[in-house]
Amino acid sequence: MREVTFEIILSWLAVASYALAIIALAWGVFFTKERGLSASRFLVFWGIALHGLALALRWYYVGHGPYTTAYEVYSSNAWVILAIYGLVTLRMGRLLPVGLVVLPGALFFLLLGLSKYDGQPGLPTAFHYFWLVIHVLFIKLSIAAILVALGCSLWLLRRSSTQLDSNSLELYNYRFMGLAFVFWTIATASGAVWANLRWGRYWSWDPIETWSLIVWLGLGLDLHLQRFFGWRGRRAAWLTVICFSFFILALFVVPFISQGLHTMYVIGGSS
Secondary structure, three states: OHHHHHHHHHHHHHHHHHHHHHHHHHHHHHOOOHHHHHHHHHHHHHHHHHHHHHHHHHHHHHOOOOOOOHHHHHHHHHHHHHHHHHHHHHHOHHHHHHHHHHHHHHHHHHHHHHHOOOOOOOOOHHHOOHHHHHHHHHHHHHHHHHHHHHHHHHHHHHOOOOOOOHHHHHHHHHHHHHHHHHHHHHHHHHHHHHHHHHHOOOOOOOHHHHHHHHHHHHHHHHHHHHHHOOOOHHHHHHHHHHHHHHHHHHHHHHHHHOOOOOHHHHHOOOO
């Protein structure tokens, strides 16, 4: 119980760090304060360290990766999103303002996970497959990639941005949408392999699988229209917003109204 308490304390300290990072970033971006940007970057990485330690403790206590309950899935989603954002901004510092979209999204995931904390359940039989780890990992990576693309798109739609020129935003939007497409493709394929190992079928057209295909088609259409039909600027940005809405429907809305294994991730069902 003491270890569990320490895990939760670390998670809430990460919440505080991320929240302060959002405030510092907004101050730095909207009031052109370099100190705000620097403080935000430090707070993000400090939060990632605290959050990562909490997840590592969870992994150690339960004996498996953080991917079997609503708390584990949402919390690890947040960590992967912020780890990707942190790496991206280290390499491309001009994308730091995109955190005004990425950071609140990741914080939402973490708070949602903490609201569904359920102790340390054992690993269900359905999860005893390597392919599930691949499936979950690439879903997280695809969420991170599309959140960065969404941040670029929303910044582009502001028109008044002075810190990021439109050409850079369009390029980063296209690249991260491409990454989201690749990651989602791997996630869908590995999920099908896992389903076959577990239930003896690759695809059954249940709501989750159907919406997974819709998301994949939406991402592919977005890239196709940008690459071959010259959709740039605000049109490309709106395409990303639409694709992101598909993600929201597939990952949150559909599991609420359907029954299946994925439902536990959203409503916190028993494992």
